[in-house]
Amino acid sequence: MFAILGAAGKVGYATATALRAAGFPVRAILRDPAKASRLSGLGCDVAIADLMDPAALAEAIADAEAVQIILPPPLRAEDARAEMRRATGSMVEALRSARARRVLAISDYGAHVPDDIGMPTMYRLFEENLRPLPLSKIILRSAEHMEGWARAIPVALATGILPTLHQEMDRDFATVSAADVGRIAADLLSEPETGGPERIVHAEGPRRCSAADVAGAVSALAGRAIAARAVSRSEWQQSLERVVSPSIASLLVDTYDAHDRGGLIDVEPGRGEVRRGTTDLTDALRRFVPVA
Structure with a gap:
């Protein structure tokens, strides 16, 4: 049985769906009972536990063959860094208390970089807190999600x-x-253990793209010309604060500064493997563009 933390989210739901399709028992761990029916409909056992409640999490993951965990960015948090550290501590405590055997942790491209580069740095700390645990670990670092362009x-x-x-x-x-991240995670969970204490895997799409490629995909879907244009660096914080809290916006500003330096938010050189999803950019964005 596989326990999936955050099973109602995009990645978690995809993992749960793929595992159930392969015939594996799944325990879907949710914070919101209102989201349980979709997982129950897949045949998942459902457990309710808050990310910040290590005792409830430990109970929810008890007896699992492996546990998939994810550190969601708290988009409205007053202090996003502090909240992500607390969530990390809660998950680590739950895994230790439940004596979990194996964990797959969804992380981020750039989590290997020692400098503070915003959001990837929070996932570096996430990984570092998991490392002392006496269990087998798969660290699945995800590239930027295509759906973020929505x-x-x-x-x-x-x-x-x-x-x-x-x-x-x-x-x-x-x-x-x-x-695709969720499907790659399901494949990794269902594979035989390699025996090593930690395995690094990077997840990205079938090909890399640029902002101009994203505009081209939206153009093709909309049936008219769309051009990509850079937002001025001086406007980043204010622009981001229209949709997220100032503390999350600050993390994202640091992240995009690192993007623009080049070579940082990428595969860790000389370590781990790359697994590629099959969904192309146009298909990922299709549902966000109204049909004319």
């Missing part, structure tokens, strides 16, 4: 301009569908 699509459709914090429109970067 927030900019309404603006692009209204104005013909796709705003982006990437400053070079033709520079390729790694990106992946969230659903």
